[in-house]
Amino acid sequence: MKSLEELEKIRKQAQEALKVREGQKPVRIVVAMGTCGIAAGAREVMTTILEELAARSLSDVSVTQTGCMGLCEQEPLVTVEKPGQPAVTYGNINAERARRIVAQHLVNDAVVGEWVVATKR
């Protein structure tokens, strides 16, 4: 089955990426996936972030989920955690904004100030 062969390739690439970043703390992106987040569009946001990471071959980033963060009116919420930097939570994120967060915050290390709803050391 061809699609299973593709998995083989994906595994090899992931293993190589793991070797490269050995010992480094990974960058984490956390998407809030409580009912409030999902109703507001968190699935599309997470899908877009994954697509963007795949397109840019950013394999040193882990994308995870969390439940409701108590900021339901500002969902979808996306938190970016870079090692040694305060965690930045963005609110009212859609697919387009998610793409900008990847380009600007992840790649160019510049926080997108206008959408920040919380920061935490």
Add this chain to the structure above:
Amino acid sequence: MRELALHVLDIVQNSVEAQASRVEIAVEEDVAAGFLKITIADDGRGMDEEMVRKVQDPFVTTRRTRRVGMGLPLLASAARQTGGTVTVESAPGRGTVVTATFGLHHLDRAPLGDMAATVAVILAGNPGLALRYRHRRGDSEFVFDTREIERQAGPVPWGDPQAAAWTRKTVAEALRALEPLGHGPGNAGPVKTGGGT
């Protein structure tokens, strides 16, 4: 929710929060009988009898970020408005089974929506989860089972963005290969299948 697939994502999120290591999603579209049935079973911590009784009440939640739990009440009202029902079976330490039925041809039924995106996002966010997704439409069926895939292909880095793209593509293709939904008996018009968003 705009799609039934979003309810599925949300109910599986409950399973994840209940520390499930295995989740089984089953979707069944029965044109002749005119219903759509979604079952989500997990091996998480489960609920006691009282919790099961109260869980469709929005004022019941164990989350601490807000005082209401919306997931199960939203699913229940989405099912009821199509003439369907939601049942919750659970016991402490024995896992939980949530079953929702919908009137397949009912005008107020949300479309099934993008199940491929739902499955991809569940796996990407919970790479250690064993997930089985079975979808039956009439006489055609497919099964997407992470354990079975890993038995054939070896370990898969489910959290990897490329793997997520693979999951999404694979499930979408399998869904497209199911027979078309066709017309239900006595159904006034063509039935819209849930395709992508």
